[in-house]
Amino acid sequence: MALEINNLVGGYSQIPVLKKISFQVRPGELVGLIGLNGAGKSTTINHIIGLLEPQQGSIKINNVTLKQDPRKYKKSLAYIPEMPLLYPELTLKEHLDLTIKAYDLNPTVAWKLARQLLKVFRLDNKLTWFPAKFSKGMRQKVMIVCAFITQADYYIIDEPFLGLDPLATRDLLELISKEKKRGAGILMSTHVLSTAQTKCDYFVLLQAGQIKAQGDLAELEKQSQISSHQLEDIYFALTKEDRQYE
Numbered sequence: 001m002a003l004e005i006n007n008l009v010g011g012y013s014q015i016p017v018l019k020k021i022s023f024q025v026r027p028g029e030l031v032g033l034i035g036l037n038g039a040g041k042s043t044t045i046n047h048i049i050g051l052l053e054p055q056q057g058s059i060k061i062n063n064v065t066l067k068q069d070p071r072k073y074k075k076s077l078a079y080i081p082e083m084p085l086l087y088p089e090l091t092l093k094e095h096l097d098l099t100i101k102a103y104d105l106n107p108t109v110a111w112k113l114a115r116q117l118l119k120v121f122r123l124d125n126k127l128t129w130f131p132a133k134f135s136k137g138m139r140q141k142v143m144i145v146c147a148f149i150t151q152a153d154y155y156i157i158d159e160p161f162l163g164l165d166p167l168a169t170r171d172l173l174e175l176i177s178k179e180k181k182r183g184a185g186i187l188m189s190t191h192v193l194s195t196a197q198t199k200c201d202y203f204v205l206l207q208a209g210q211i212k213a214q215g216d217l218a219e220l221e222k223q224s225q226i227s228s229h230q231l232e233d234i235y236f237a238l239t240k241e242d243r244q245y246e
C-alpha cells in the first residue's frame with residue numbers, strides 16, 4: 001500500500017520535464033518534495049492528480065492507476081493547490097456540501113469534522129460567505145478544510161505555507177500530524193526548508209526534472225558528504241555542481 005511513482009517521464013509537450021523519476025509515499029509518512037523554481041515539483045503533482053498523463057512510467061495509488069479505476073484513484077486522494085481555487089458562485093457551506101457529494105462522504109460524519117476544522121481555522125461564522133469576501137489566506141483555509149474532511153488515504157499539498165499566517169501554519173502542521181497518525185500519506189512541496197527539516201519523514205530532492213537524492217535527513221547527509229544536520233546545507237551541497245551548468 002503506497003502512492004508509487006515509477007520511472008515517470010512527463011510534462012507538457014513531447015520534450016519531457018520529468019525524466020524517469022521514482023519515489024513512494026507510504027501510509028503514515030510525510031514526504032517533502034524539495035527543489036528550486038522550475039525543478040518540476042508542480043509538474044510531478046499535476047501528474048499525480050491526473051491533470052497530466054505519463055509519457056512513460058506509472059503512478060499507482062494502492063496498486064491502482066488512474067486509468068484502471070478513476071473513481072477509486074480519485075477518492076484516495078485529496079489535493080490542496082498552492083493557489084486556492086474556489087467557485088465564485090458557491091458559499092463556504094456549499095463548497096463543503098459539494099466536497100461531501102464528490103467524495104461520497106457520510107454527511108453527518110463529514111459535517112461533524114467540518115465544524116471542528118472550521119473552528120480551528122476561524123471560519124465557523126463564515127458559512128454563508130462567498131469566496132469574493134475571503135482574503136487569500138482564508139481561501140486557502142477553505143481548501144484545507146475541504147481537503148481534510150475527505151479523510152483521504154493520501155494528501156497532496158502544494159507549497160502550503162506562503163499564504164498562511166503563523167497561527168494557521170501551526171494549525172495545519174498539527175492537522176498533518178494527526179492525519180499521519182490516522183495512517184494517511186502526505187506529499188508536500190515546499191521551499192520552507194526549516195519547516196520541512198523538522199516535520200518531514202522523507203525528502204525527495206528534485207533538480208531539473210530528475211531526482212538528485214532521496215531519503216531521510218541522515219541518508220541525505222551521508223550522500224551529501226558534508227557534516228551538517230541542516231537540510232538547507234545538505235540541499236545546496238547535493239545540487240551545487242548541477243546548478244553551475246543550468
Ligand SMILES: Nc1ncnc2c1ncn2[C@@H]1O[C@H](COP(=O)(O)OP(=O)(O)OP(=O)(O)O)[C@@H](O)[C@H]1O
Binds near residue numbers: 012017036040043044
Ligand atoms: N503549462 C506549462 N507548459 C509548458 N511548460 C511548463 C508549464 N508549466 C511549467 N512548465 C515548465 O516545466 C518545468 C518545471 O516547472 P514546475 O512548475 O513543475 O516547477 P516547480 O518546481 O513547481 O517550480 P516553482 O517552485 O517555481 O513552483 C519548468 O521548466 C517550466 O518552465
